Amino acid sequence: MLAFNPPLGETTILNIPFHAGHLSFTATVTDGQLDARSTIQIWSDIPDNSRDREQQEWSPRSFQSHQNSSAVSLSIPFPDFIHPSRSQFSFTYRILHPDGRVQWLGDFGKNGSLIVNRYDDRLVLFGDWSTNHQAHLFTAKSAIKAPLQVFTLSDKIQWRCWDLSSRFAYLLP
Numbered sequence: 001m002l003a004f005n006p007p008l009g010e011t012t013i014l015n016i017p018f019h020a021g022h023l024s025f026t027a028t029v030t031d032g033q034l035d036a037r038s039t040i041q042i043w044s045d046i047p048d049n050s051r052d053r054e055q056q057e058w059s060p061r062s063f064q065s066h067q068n069s070s071a072v073s074l075s076i077p078f079p080d081f082i083h084p085s086r087s088q089f090s091f092t093y094r095i096l097h098p099d100g101r102v103q104w105l106g107d108f109g110k111n112g113s114l115i116v117n118r119y120d121d122r123l124v125l126f127g128d129w130s131t132n133h134q135a136h137l138f139t140a141k142s143a144i145k146a147p148l149q150v151f152t153l154s155d156k157i158q159w160r161c162w163d164l165s166s167r168f169a170y171l172l173p
Contacts, residue, residue: 001030002040002105004093009110015117021078023114027063027093028071037098039063040072044091046114047079060094078116089114 005026006012014023027040034040040063063072090113092106106112128139 002034002093003028003030004105004112006112006114008092008106008112011113011115013115013117015119016078018118023076023078023116025063025074025076025091026071027073030070032070034095035098039096041094041096042074042091043094044089046076046089046091048076087116087118089116 023046025042041060042063043058043060045058061074061076063074065072090111092104092111094105095103097103128141
């Protein structure tokens with residue numbers, strides 16, 4: 001018996017920063033019945049940096065085994081060319097047996113689904129912001145009568161701030 005994470009037949013939601021991220025998959029052999037020469041694979045439409053960026057064709061990736069462990073794992077770097085704030089991918093699992101037989105582990109219509117929400121961890125927003133992959137918009141739901149913190153910039157980027165008024169421009173450190 002194999003136990004997978006993320007499982008088939010479910011939707012998994014992941015939050016990954018724009019500038020980093022890996023998709024991690026694990027499988028654990030729970031009954032010791034899998035032939036050690038068999039290969040566990042994911043079959044998915046998750047693109048990678050080596051394939052044509054316009055096509056998201058289904059393709060296999062093999063899990064890696066670990067010494068003295070019943071678990072195997074797979075880490076897929078999130079493609080650097082996927083920038084939308086939300087992407088969805090599908091996957092299933094299979095076993096390649098030493099005799100060449102392929103055993104599909106998912107049932108028809110029971111693939112797993114990944115929803116990947118990308119975010120910019122260099123900017124922390126507070127309050128009533130709406131965001132897409134190109135802009136952030138703050139909308140106050142009522143009149144603002146006191147100073148209000150609406151965002152902070154993290155130390156993950158170098159930044160400068162310009163104060164542009166009608167008469168002067170200041171460069172702040």
